[in-house]
Amino acid sequence: MSTTNTNSGTPVPVFEVLDATYRYRDVTALDHLNLTVQAGRRLALLGANGSGKSTLLRILDGLCFPDEGTVRFCGKLLTEESIQNDGFGVDFRRRVGLVFQNPDAQLFSPTVFDEVAFGPLQLRWPPDQVRRKIAETLEMMEITHLKDRSPHHLSMGEKKRVALASVLVLDPEILLLDEPTAALDPRSASHMINFLVRAKGGDRTVVTTTHDLDIIEDIADDCLVFHEGRVEATGTPAQILGDAPLLKTSGLLHSHLHVHKSGEIHTHSHLHRHEH
Amino acid sequence: MHIPDGYLSPSTCAALYGAAAPFWYVALRKTRKLLLTRLVPLISVFAAFSFVIMMFNIPIPGGTTAHPLGAGIASIVLGPWASILTLSTALFIQAFFFGDGGITALGANCFNMAIVGSLVAWLVYRVVAGRSAITSSRRVVAAALGGYLAINGAALCAAIELGIQPHFFKSASGAPLYAPYPLNIAVPAIMIGHLTFAGLAELVVTGGIVAYLQRANPSLLRLTAPGVPLPQEETQQATMTGWRVARPLWTAVGLLMVLAPLGLLAAGKAWGEWSVHDFADPAARQQMAAASRNVAPPAAAPSGLERLSDIWTAPFPDYLPPFMRSAAFGYILSAIFGVGTIILLTLLASWIALKVRPGLDHAPASTKES
Amino acid sequence: MPAKRSGTRGFLERSTSSFVDAMEHAFYAEQTARADGLLQRVDPRVKLVGILALVAAAAASRSFAVIAGLLAIAIALAALSHVSFRVLVNRVWVAVLLFTGVIALPAPFVTPGLVIWHLPLLGWDVTEQGLASAGYLVLRVETAATLCVLLVLTTPWNHVLKALRVLRVPAVLVTILGMTYRYLFLVLQSAHDMFESRRSRMIGELTGRERRRVAAASAGVLMSKTFDLSNEVYLAMESRGYRGDISVLDEFQIRNFDWVMLGAFALVSIAAFWLGR
Numbered sequence: 033m034s035t036t037n038t039n040s041g042t043p044v045p046v047f048e049v050l051d052a053t054y055r056y057r058d059v060t061a062l063d064h065l066n067l068t069v070q071a072g073r074r075l076a077l078l079g080a081n082g083s084g085k086s087t088l089l090r091i092l093d094g095l096c097f098p099d100e101g102t103v104r105f106c107g108k109l110l111t112e113e114s115i116q117n118d119g120f121g122v123d124f125r126r127r128v129g130l131v132f133q134n135p136d137a138q139l140f141s142p143t144v145f146d147e148v149a150f151g152p153l154q155l156r157w158p159p160d161q162v163r164r165k166i167a168e169t170l171e172m173m174e175i176t177h178l179k180d181r182s183p184h185h186l187s188m189g190e191k192k193r194v195a196l197a198s199v200l201v202l203d204p205e206i207l208l209l210d211e212p213t214a215a216l217d218p219r220s221a222s223h224m225i226n227f228l229v230r231a232k233g234g235d236r237t238v239v240t241t242t243h244d245l246d247i248i249e250d251i252a253d254d255c256l257v258f259h260e261g262r263v264e265a266t267g268t269p270a271q272i273l274g275d276a277p278l279l280k281t282s283g284l285l286h287s288h289l290h291v292h293k294s295g296e297i298h299t300h301s302h303l304h305r306h307e308h
Numbered sequence: 309m310h311i312p313d314g315y316l317s318p319s320t321c322a323a324l325y326g327a328a329a330p331f332w333y334v335a336l337r338k339t340r341k342l343l344l345t346r347l348v349p350l351i352s353v354f355a356a357f358s359f360v361i362m363m364f365n366i367p368i369p370g371g372t373t374a375h376p377l378g379a380g381i382a383s384i385v386l387g388p389w390a391s392i393l394t395l396s397t398a399l400f401i402q403a404f405f406f407g408d409g410g411i412t413a414l415g416a417n418c419f420n421m422a423i424v425g426s427l428v429a430w431l432v433y434r435v436v437a438g439r440s441a442i443t444s445s446r447r448v449v450a451a452a453l454g455g456y457l458a459i460n461g462a463a464l465c466a467a468i469e470l471g472i473q474p475h476f477f478k479s480a481s482g483a484p485l486y487a488p489y490p491l492n493i494a495v496p497a498i499m500i501g502h503l504t505f506a507g508l509a510e511l512v513v514t515g516g517i518v519a520y521l522q523r524a525n526p527s528l529l530r531l532t533a534p535g536v537p538l539p540q541e542e543t544q545q546a547t548m549t550g551w552r553v554a555r556p557l558w559t560a561v562g563l564l565m566v567l568a569p570l571g572l573l574a575a576g577k578a579w580g581e582w583s584v585h586d587f588a589d590p591a592a593r594q595q596m597a598a599a600s601r602n603v604a605p606p607a608a609a610p611s612g613l614e615r616l617s618d619i620w621t622a623p624f625p626d627y628l629p630p631f632m633r634s635a636a637f638g639y640i641l642s643a644i645f646g647v648g649t650i651i652l653l654t655l656l657a658s659w660i661a662l663k664v665r666p667g668l669d670h671a672p673a674s675t676k677e678s
Numbered sequence: 679m680p681a682k683r684s685g686t687r688g689f690l691e692r693s694t695s696s697f698v699d700a701m702e703h704a705f706y707a708e709q710t711a712r713a714d715g716l717l718q719r720v721d722p723r724v725k726l727v728g729i730l731a732l733v734a735a736a737a738a739s740r741s742f743a744v745i746a747g748l749l750a751i752a753i754a755l756a757a758l759s760h761v762s763f764r765v766l767v768n769r770v771w772v773a774v775l776l777f778t779g780v781i782a783l784p785a786p787f788v789t790p791g792l793v794i795w796h797l798p799l800l801g802w803d804v805t806e807q808g809l810a811s812a813g814y815l816v817l818r819v820e821t822a823a824t825l826c827v828l829l830v831l832t833t834p835w836n837h838v839l840k841a842l843r844v845l846r847v848p849a850v851l852v853t854i855l856g857m858t859y860r861y862l863f864l865v866l867q868s869a870h871d872m873f874e875s876r877r878s879r880m881i882g883e884l885t886g887r888e889r890r891r892v893a894a895a896s897a898g899v900l901m902s903k904t905f906d907l908s909n910e911v912y913l914a915m916e917s918r919g920y921r922g923d924i925s926v927l928d929e930f931q932i933r934n935f936d937w938v939m940l941g942a943f944a945l946v947s948i949a950a951f952w953l954g955r
């Protein structure tokens with residue numbers, strides 16, 4: 033529906049990253065990276081801590097710009113200047129939403145209500161529409177009762193839900209999620225997964241970063257394994273999960289000492305899977 | 309040094325809100341231009357930090373502890389204008405939410421601590437640090453000295469504000485209505501504590517943080533340190549914006565210079581011994597006129613002004629013409645001196661800003677630098 | 679009360695306890711602001727303007743009776759708004775007495791005026807004017823502090839901030855104040871955790887110099903964290919379409935009850951100004 037089509041009729045990818053390099057002074061976070069995100073797909077970016085996942089999401093969201101290489105959004109070049117441009121910038125912000133890894137940074141308003149209202153108010157929606165849409169979103173995320181609370185007093189699970197709500201309220205076509213289940217206890221995490229599966233709705237494009245192998249089958253059609261700022265492998269969740277050596281070298285699969293009932297201590301690799 | 313409600317007369321409070329307003333205005337204009345969309349998050353989060361730093365107990369030589377103000381470090385890291393906004397925000401929340409410092413006295417507290425504190429710290433730091441390297445120990449000394457003088461400058465302002473209260477504001481029987489101690493008690497009483505304990509705490513914190521940042525995060529010290537000179541045209545632009553934005557400040561300072569003495573004198577009358585009716589009464593008018601020229605017998609002169617005249621006329625020898633020994637003259641003169649000093653300091657500050665660092669038009673911390 | 683702890687643990691402990699105090703104050707304020715009392719029902723704008731007018735009247739008054747009357751009104755309002763008397767005494771009155779009371783103590787002896795009493799033994803003169811001035815100071819400070827605390831204890835803080843819009847405070851400043859308050863607790867918590875962990879690791883006594891270094895380094899660490907946080911907040915705002923102009927929802931509605939309260943505030947403060955001339 034929203035996908036732009038070129039005249040020739042071939043679908044233009046939502047995001048197209050070509051040979052992008054990004055450095056934080058002496059750290060190279062992205063190293064000649066290539067990536068294509070097709071409309072309507074759900075993509076999981078897998079990688080250990082520090083592999084550059086968050087940096088990539090910030091680049092996709094037009095918050096940072098690569099030092100080398102290019103990023104295109106629906107065929108248009110994404111640069112500092114093009115984002116400053118009112119027409120493109122506002123449209124881009126409305127269509128792409130990023131949920132940050134750290135909800136304390138994302139939740140900057142005095143109350144949950146104000147937080148969810150922030151995006152719509154910035155986009156100058158009329159007040160009545162703002163109120164209606166907030167009520168709907170709070171209801172959907174089951175956080176209506178937290179409406180007047182200060183984000184500081186919320187639990188981690190609640191914070192993450194509010195952060196998601198503050199982005200979903202804008203109905204973005206493209207949703208970027210940075211570690212949505214990190215730092216959550218198993219119950220809050222599975223709760224979050226339910227929301228994410230529901231939030232997929234229609235033909236929304238979703239890019240999720242995670243190092244949690246348990247969730248990728250639920251949230252992704254395609255996977256991309258990241259290691260030290262490069263793409264190490266791509267494939268379906270099943271293919272990736274089946275490739276233990278790959279997961280091990282990219283730091284996603286760990287092995288550590290275990291004590292078994294017999295009292296025997298040994299090392300083996302570990303892949304937790306939930307029963308459904 | 310947070311002055312609570314009730315220590316300053318409403319007219320003093322209003323005058324200090326008035327004095328702070330142009331600084332707030334210019335600070336907001338300048339930082340908006342400088343920081344663009346970064347303004348809100350930077351000022352907010354840093355104000356939260358300033359608030360918390362004021363709760364630190366800093367061990368000072370001699371085994372005791374004191375709370376720092378943090379004006380010095382805010383000014384060194386953010387520059388004076390952003391620092392004024394940051395500290396004012398912190399003081400606002402302290403006053404309204406935590407009852408620390410009065411609401412009517414908020415203008416005074418912001419003037420003393422946020423405005424005078426930030427400007428003094430920045431000026432001293434820039435002058436003493438000169439063009440030394442970011443990691444040079446001269447910067448630590450400059451910061452420590454800047455912090456020390458900033459808190460003492462702020463304390464001196466507070467002491468003067470408190471000290472003039474009993475001179476101007478008395479009940480019919482002559483009892484001081486607000487802070488009861490005159491300048492000769494208030495100034496030494498407040499300054500002794502600040503020249504020692506509080507000043508030392510500020511010195512330790514400001515110097516110590518700068519020393520820490522030199523090792524751990526030197527990029528935070530870049531804003532107020534001399535950097536690479538910008539291309540010529542950008543320098544020019546910076547100069548022009550600087551002057552254009554600062555124009556309302558100069559206008560306000562000029563107005564203040566003219567109005568403050570008159571306003572405070574009028575306040576002295578209104579809140580002193582003369583009631584509004586006296587203005588209509590020819591006899592009373594004559595008395596007032598006489599009193600202000602120090603011709604009438606002392607008993608008829610308002611006691612607040614009379615007392616003040618003792619202080620202000622002290623430096624003027626007796627052989628000067630009588631009008632030069634009057635309280636009104638002394639007061640106007642001192643107000644002009646005071647405002648003149650502020651203007652000179654600000655001019656000096658702008659001059660140094662342009663000399664030492666041609667363009668300050670850099671956000672203090674862009675994503676990549678921090 | 680035990681003597682102040684000095685030494686290494688002492689300064690960390692004192693800092694941590696002031697952090698805890700601040701958090702407790704905020705917690706209590708949030709609790710009472712949600713209670714169902716008289717002031718809680720008043721529109722925050724009316725309350726803000728009304729209480730500021732009473733504070734101004736107390737500051738301007740030259741009559742003891744008027745200031746005392748305003749204090750009585752403040753106490754009555756507190757009682758009608760479920761603000762406990764004990765809290766007023768502990769958090770406001772005793773605190774004020776410990777500070778302002780001590781400051782006012784020498785005033786009766788140093789203020790010139792009519793001598794009404796001779797202090798036995800020391801032989802100091804107590805003047806009528808000096809006593810009156812100490813009285814003015816303490817009474818005025820108590821009254822203003824009581825009124826101010828009422829505002830905060832009966833109004834959610836974000837409502838106080840939004841109410842500032844009626845005083846023509848620009849939206850960008852209101853947003854800054856709201857965000858400062860929100861991050862205040864994060865920074866407080868962070869400072870608290872840092873000091874606690876330092877404290878638990880501290881075994882021997884540090885020299886004065888080392889202690890100062892620990893304090894300054896803690897502040898430095900906190901400041902670096904502050905900058906990282908502000909950068910991330912900035913990105914989060916930008917991501918949701920923030921381009922430098924703040925727009926806010928003004929969502930309060932004035933009802934009849936608010937007009938009545940506004941009238942009452944106006945009446946009392948005008949009367950107090952008039953009587954206290």
Ligand SMILES: Nc1ncnc2c1ncn2[C@@H]1O[C@H](COP(=O)(O)OP(=O)(O)O)[C@@H](O)[C@H]1O
Pocket residue numbers: 056057059060061079080081082083084085086087088675678
């Ligand atoms: N603001 C920053 N300043 C300096 N280095 C950073 C910053 N943010 C991230 N990095 C570094 O960049 C690399 C990639 O980080 P990030 O994108 O956050 O990875 P991930 O999200 O996969 O954990 C890491 O080595 C990290 O230390």
Ligand SMILES: [Mg+2]
Pocket residue numbers: 085086087133210211
């Ligand atoms: Mg990350």
